[in-house]
Amino acid sequence: MKEIIAIMLIHNILNLFFPKICGACSRPVINPKDELCLKCEIHLIYESHPNTRKIQKALRGRVKVEKVAFFIDFTKKEGIQQILHSIKYQNQKKLALFLAEQLAIKLGDGFFQGINSIIPVPLHPKRLKIRGFNQSNLIAKGLQNIRSIPIDSNSLQRVEFTESQTNKNRLERWDNVNTAFEVINNEALKGKHILLVDDVFTTGATLEACIKTIQNKVDCKCSVITLVKA
Numbered sequence: 001m002k003e004i005i006a007i008m009l010i011h012n013i014l015n016l017f018f019p020k021i022c023g024a025c026s027r028p029v030i031n032p033k034d035e036l037c038l039k040c041e042i043h044l045i046y047e048s049h050p051n052t053r054k055i056q057k058a059l060r061g062r063v064k065v066e067k068v069a070f071f072i073d074f075t076k077k078e079g080i081q082q083i084l085h086s087i088k089y090q091n092q093k094k095l096a097l098f099l100a101e102q103l104a105i106k107l108g109d110g111f112f113q114g115i116n117s118i119i120p121v122p123l124h125p126k127r128l129k130i131r132g133f134n135q136s137n138l139i140a141k142g143l144q145n146i147r148s149i150p151i152d153s154n155s156l157q158r159v160e161f162t163e164s165q166t167n168k169n170r171l172e173r174w175d176n177v178n179t180a181f182e183v184i185n186n187e188a189l190k191g192k193h194i195l196l197v198d199d200v201f202t203t204g205a206t207l208e209a210c211i212k213t214i215q216n217k218v219d220c221k222c223s224v225i226t227l228v229k230a
């Protein structure tokens with residue numbers, strides 16, 4: 001009992017001096033279980049509504065997609081850049097799960113009807129080793145927590161170690177990724193409806209490359225979800 005009280009005391013003292021901070025604005029959060037402060041949670045979650053049209057428009061004429069959605073518009077919401085950075089480089093697992101779960105809830109069951117598996121956009125094994133985790137996997141897990149759809153992290157692989165897409169224009173981004181992916185298990189995708197998941201949609205080059213690679217090899221339907229649209 002004494003030990004438990006001592007641990008709780010240490011925990012409270014640590015929280016006093018090193019409070020848990022909001023994943024979007026770096027201000028301390030009141031409840032250490034929360035990933036965002038109340039202001040950011042209202043601004044970024046409760047006042048955001050999944051958009052199912054903009055990405056569809058951006059991919060028109062490039063690839064055939066069934067359904068598309070993103071949660072938060074980069075141009076309209078403050079704090080998103082820090083959220084993406086927290087998820088991508090600081091392994092803020094709970095924050096990624098929380099956002100993806102909220103997106104799955106807001107989208108409703110209808111969006112996920114008919115989808116057989118979720119495929120997180122894969123990282124090259126070398127990049128995975130450097131970073132230690134794949135942020136798209138975390139988003140896929142958050143969606144799975146709410147909608148119970150299996151995650152397939154094996155059938156699509158990244159076979160080229162590409163440079164970062166940051167600071168590249170649309171054409172350079174496409175050149176950088178268009179041969180980066182490979183389907184290694186046709187049977188797992190054949191005749192299925194798969195949901196590709198990524199953290200951010202910028203020009204769509206990465207998702208376009210994934211979908212083209214898949215559809216050139218296998219007859220299947222593809223849908224897309226990203227947390228953010230830049």
Ligand SMILES: [Zn+2]
Pocket residue numbers: 022023024025026027036037038039040041
């Ligand atoms: Zn905040």
